[in-house]
Amino acid sequence: MSDSEDDGVPRLSSHTLAALQEFYAEQEQHAGPGVGDKGSAGAIEENWQLSQFWYSQETALRLAREAIAAAGEGGRVACVSAPSVYRELRELCGARVSACVFEYDRRFAVYGPDFVFYDYARPLDLPGRVVPHSFDIVVADPPYLSEECLQKTSETIKYLTRGKILLCTGAVMAEAAARLLGVRLCRFVPRHARSLANEFRCYVNYESGLDHED
Numbered sequence: 013m014s015d016s017e018d019d020g021v022p023r024l025s026s027h028t029l030a031a032l033q034e035f036y037a038e039q040e041q042h043a044g045p046g047v048g049d050k051g052s053a054g055a056i057e058e059n060w061q062l063s064q065f066w067y068s069q070e071t072a073l074r075l076a077r078e079a080i081a082a083a084g085e086g087g088r089v090a091c092v093s094a095p096s097v098y099r100e101l102r103e104l105c106g107a108r109v110s111a112c113v114f115e116y117d118r119r120f121a122v123y124g125p126d127f128v129f130y131d132y133a134r135p136l137d138l139p140g141r142v143v144p145h146s147f148d149i150v151v152a153d154p155p156y157l158s159e160e161c162l163q164k165t166s167e168t169i170k171y172l173t174r175g176k177i178l179l180c181t182g183a184v185m186a187e188a189a190a191r192l193l194g195v196r197l198c199r200f201v202p203r204h205a206r207s208l209a210n211e212f213r214c215y216v217n218y219e220s221g222l223d224h225e226d
């Protein structure tokens with residue numbers, strides 16, 4: 013492995029070292045954030061194969077606070093493909109509200125019984141313990157910016173919610189979101205830990221604090 017070891021200490025040539033540094037830089041770029049750059053989903057790193065783009069800490073906190081306010085004391089929140097909101101809810105409220113995380117990525121099974129395995133492609137294929145219309149609010153961020161994905165995710169959202177919906181998705185999905193879920197654009201603009209090519213927005217179907225501030 014050494015390019016030179018005149019004094020007995022193995023060393024790489026500057027050329028080999030530069031190539032190695034370039035390799036590591038590329039690895040970091042493709043693998044998502046490392047331990048020191050966790051985004052808002054804690055120690056669980058983004059996996060871009062699963063379309064994972066975590067919110068900034070500030071946005072995850074803002075959405076969690078909004079969900080708590082909308083659910084009310086003792087309310088129930090479903091986080092559908094939105095694990096960083098679930099994480100903030102856990103941190104914020106203990107027993108004041110209860111929350112579940114509906115996720116395809118089984119790494120989130122670390123959350124125990126709050127984790128529900130969920131594949132948007134099979135929208136109503138949920139465990140029996142998930143009672144229809146048992147969540148005061150559903151916060152959802154579908155994995156793909158396509159009508160097919162939003163339409164299937166909407167089936168799950170409508171199955172779970174008692175009424176309130178907070179959807180985060182691309183600005184390009186505004187018309188489909190209004191048609192499928194009756195939601196409208198909010199003033200609040202969600203931010204991500206990394207800058208994304210697509211513009212993201214929040215949509216609600218109720219009188220929301222997200223309408224009153226940026």
Ligand SMILES: C[S@@+](CC[C@H](N)C(=O)[O-])C[C@H]1O[C@@H](n2cnc3c(N)ncnc32)[C@H](O)[C@@H]1O
Pocket residue numbers: 052053062063064065066067093094095096097115116117130131132133153154155156
């Ligand atoms: C655009 S990200 C939204 C994450 C959100 N910004 C956050 O910080 O919590 C999409 C989410 O969909 C999940 N996902 C990927 N494939 C899925 C599938 N087949 N069914 C349901 N969810 C899926 C990802 O694991 C990811 O959490």
